[in-house]
Amino acid sequence: MNSPSLINVLDLGAEELKNKFKELGFEPYRAGQVLQWVYKKGVYDFSRMTNLSLDLREKFKKSFLLAMPEVVEREVSEDGNSLKLLLKLEDNHLIETVYIRSDDRHTVCVSSQAGCKFHCAFCASGQNGFFRNLTASEIVVQVLMARDISSSKKITNIVFMGIGEPLDNYGQLMKAIRILNSKNAFGIGARKMTISTCGVIPKIEALSAEGIQIELAVSLHGPNDTVRGAIMPVNNTYPVKSLVEACRQYIKKTKRVITFEYILVKGVNASEKEARELSRLLKGISATKRRRISPKRRFVDGSDTPFGGLCKVNLIPYNPIQEFFHDAPSYDEIVQFQKILQSNGIKTTVRFSKGQDIQAACGQLRSVKLTGNNK
Template structure:
């Protein structure tokens, strides 16, 4: 049984256990192994948030479940729906830590953007998530509870894609992230294909190489946000530990092992990240690589003194990248009226609590 599934009461959170782990745990308490699959169906197919809603389970077994396990049900403290249909939730965990989750619907699908840590250690100089520092890792069960809640609220289209791009650095919480991913991917779990799961990292090289060896075709997104070491370390302190050339070499390894294209996230900040020099350097750095670049217009955060470029400047930068051989698209901002950029809602809640 993974430590990541233990709750503060020292009972394992049933939602963080694999079917094999749950079957073993059931055998240990004298229950028939097939009951584990029944409980799995309640959690993953029917979205049960507590033991009492498992109506075809006998009351004796429900009592036994409560004695031996825990089923976390984070409290929703804020819920916002944007004009463009983006839904944003602020969850409060059992220890009152808050994390945010976003559902992004499009014409044909629904994607959930998931947090993996309460706060973040990496302190990127454009991101609200890092401002208050890091408090703790989320457990696999907590990560899954964000996704299962989003699934229950995704009424336009069934939830089909998961992106780990919310608060926290997913690869800094590797074991819990992978436990959650295996349950998302398992047919007895959510049954979502690895190619529909994206892990976004600021560039934790040893973990990128570890992920490459998992045998899963998980989509990898790299927060690049700079065109050489000098420019990147201004915005991303992590670049001091994991410099650009080593990061790009790890990305090439990842592509070789998984046969997947990598997405580079690149923030557009006026007079900082979009320049002819940036295009030249990026063209050389990414030469011959199976990748695409996602250009993200900067979303203002009051603590940082950056500005968004004009629309024309963004289009000109995109054109120049294409001419340099890099396929680039500009991300349409979603949910700006409800503060849907990374960490904004949690940060605002922390600020209000401090007043």
């Protein structure tokens, strides 16, 4: 157990670390040297930072720490493009981090909480309850570990779509984003980061005032309160129409496109009727001006149709968990759902889950470890 009096370097941005060094009697420029070792060279042990004197290394050890979580399990998908880490934090709570490689994109999906309060029926993250928020350093360290275990040794994109509701941990999330965005750390542009939220309206409003160009993905999963409320308890607090209106205001203020995530669950929210209702719900966000679709934006069946919009819908065939006994729709049903949205001018893509063979859907590996249930 690390001493609570030690300062975690990963909790501090460059200027904060310089100020802390100065406060403790160290030369401020040393902060840049330490950050170079951590973020550029992947060295997390002061004793290995060879451009610092031995005396200085020992002094740093007495004031600062660079704590790395224990890797409890590591699973690689059959195609080698997805890798999941199950990490144990210092207080023994478990979180998940997933690295996904796709062409020239190297994406890490990070957790923001240990557990989740929101208990979406289709998600394994909240099935074992909520324990606590992660600190900024516990968010940042996931990106470091994903970078280090990847063959490319680089990260191009970050998605806050792991365990927990990112906007429910707003302060530490924003702190981590600013650190990751800094040129002294990863230097990843805000537009290369995506926050996924179940729809916490006050925090969506707060995010719009931050003045950062981060991407926002909203978990919608239902075109009305009846459907959405049955699978997402958060809808009782923030109903569908209020959420969509908040998204309209977010777009108006930030000029950023919003992605609506929509998990397709057979017999729950995936009928043609619900596709038409979803189209009506998003009317006014989707643009009325239409244009021809490029070959890279065709339907999953290869056909062509016009699209346009200030939002897009990402359809995700349901990846079953044991606690929610449902199936994904058929391929033809997925295509038809997409076509209905596209015919109404809504840009729509279909995302088939990567890493199903390593339980890469959010919270699955952690849930298996906590319950011991791997049937």
